[in-house]
Amino acid sequence: MADDGYDVWYAERLWNLLPAVYRDLDTGGALREIIGRIGVQAATVRRSIDRLSDNAFIETCDDWAIPYLGELLATRTVSCLDTRAQRLDVANTIHYRRRAGTVALLEALAHDISGHDAKIGEFFRRLGRTRHQFDPPVGLVPRVNGEPAPLDPAVIEGLAGQHTGTPAGGLADLRNAYGAANAHSAFDEFAHTADFRRGRQSTGWHNIPKLGVFVWRLYAYPIHDATPVERTGCAGQFSFDPTGRDIPLFIPSRPPSGPRSDDWVAAEEWQLPVAVRVGLWKARPDQLYPRAFFVGLVAGNVSAPVDRTTLWIDPTIGRFRFLGATPLGQIASDYHFGFSGPVGAGGFDPRLLPELALPTPKVAVSGGTGLPTSVANDKTFEIADSVTYPNPGNISVSANAAITARAETRPLLRWKPHKIWRINGQPGSRLTLQGMHLQNADLRLTGEFDSVRLRLVTLDPGSSGAGDTPPTLYQKTVDGIDLAPGRLLIEARIGELIIERCIMGPIRTVLTGSADTIRISDSIVQSIPSHPAGANPPALIDIASLAAGLKTSNNPQAKALVAGLTAAVQKALAKYVYPHNPTGALATALRALALGPNGPLLAKLFPLALGDLALGFSSGTVQLIRTTVMGPTYTHRLAASECVLDDIAQVEDAQHGCVRFSVYAQGSQLHAPYRCLVVPPHVALFDSRVFGRPPYGRLTRDADVFLVAPGPHDSIQACAEDGAEPGAFHSERANLKRRGLAQKYLEYMPIGQTPVWIDAD
Known part of the structure; x- marks a missing residue:
């Protein structure tokens, strides 16, 4: 409801217009209540009058007015899209119609509707065929430094490949390594024989009526001035990622020019949010460094890129090494990492979450030091950078305390070796942690808290080494630390534990710890084995x-x-x-x-x-909302909505709570599941279970093959109440976006063309 005071103002004015005798007789307040309700309706009418001018324009109108404005333009509004996409659809209708059927329009439409970058591949142009007399001559394409001359007419007109010089419909020229590596991708320059199969993810591409829609579902998020980790036993070699992981470096997408731009050209690979391949790095280093990533030296709290010719960089694992002596001073790394959405610590905008009034005053923290050890008065400590804070000390809290990261920063709190970070609360205290990444420590809450709130936090769940060769218990960082899971251990008495958009390791109570209510939303909670496969259980947790x-x-x-x-x-x-x-x-x-x-x-x-539980609570009520849980759970009471529980979930009090519109593992003990789907425990539902990999926690498109006794229309990708996918990335609405985009393409695609939807990443 709008906070404009109209409700109170009209209620008071109407009340004062009544004769005093009626007001005096209203001892029970019934008349006053009726007048208040009339005042609410009067306020609604007044707001509508005030908004008449703004509601006449798509840029400023209320959400409810979008379909009405679209109706004026005869726009085929897609109901399954969110208001952002619907607003863009209506606002750009005239531009879309003027350019209907063009590649520029189809790419812009994909970006506007889905929010993802896309590239259109006209597969009929990539068909191998015999050239005829009406074909323009191509001839030999001149080369400069081993590549086709960029200003050659054949390259400009699309009659020859930009990198390989392969003529349209002709034999492949394999002399360019980067161009050859692009075969069977959105940037393919080779000709193929016709494929008459139905168009799917990887088949049925090359045919006259087929139009490839390559969509990049991953986003590239920036990290600025992080603290790189030096590799043990290899002086001068560092990881870009401050946790010491090997991660692929990503490219930020270019600002979309859209179909309205007269100088529109199709995007190149280095302009899209893709993981950088070695071939691309060698072919286009000037377009990637320092735009996508760079190594810098810090001076005055700002890093300046060093000359890339002094560095060796492997973008596929995110490492760099100085070719000469390691320079003096503080080294920093700027890079982009790939992920499916704003979950966990990643410098994300805190406005994604409900507004929270943080305590005042605010104390700035920077430079790797300055974190508090005791908070006796209401106070917010704001970390202003993305550097590493080594071995923070324990904290005692007796007031309303908050430790937050400034927007667009991701500070890392890193312990070496693995330790316990203890935060002790006094009766009546409240604690908020926001925007930070905790690595190689268990967060142990002791004492007593009214509430504990974690927002956009990553408590590193660790990385299992089961997929390594040979298999290991945990993967290791470049400086030799085991990537063991960090656990949230509740030894305190907590009134309310709230976790929002976080990535967490196991969460459990120990000793006499308890939480009356545990509310987890839009998050990932994971437990990984803490003992070798086939061996005995782990050391005692409690x-x-x-x-x-x-x-x-x-x-x-x-x-x-x-x-x-x-x-x-x-x-x-x-x-x-x-x-x-x-x-x-x-x-x-x-x-x-x-x-x-x-x-x-x-x-x-x-x-x-x-047990290696993802969630372990012997008391209290656990509420899961749009959350992905990887690992078994044991809770007292459970209420879950639009969640993924990929392993057996046990509930002590199975007579209360409700699990609705979710996916859960066969053998779970739950109360009254409603419109849920069942899968075997711990199957391959996700593109990756290894934290640090770009598609971590994202449901695989083939997840439906694991359904137990599925109905004719059951799909994990559409299990949520609104038809989107359940779990931590529900807000991305990938299934709904694709459905809406397919409907819009029916309106604007060239006649006779059929889209082939391809997840490019």
């Missing part, structure tokens, strides 16, 4: 819970395990008092039991003590 469980459990299997302990250990277990950690012989025996052959049985009996 030894106190295991001791208490064995002491009080009536399960016959648990009793048998206790009976197998020595008499002295059984006596110590009988005397154990929760929540103190067991010591001496009891602790030794419990650890040996967990790591022995009975470890898998213990993990099944006491998952909160040993």
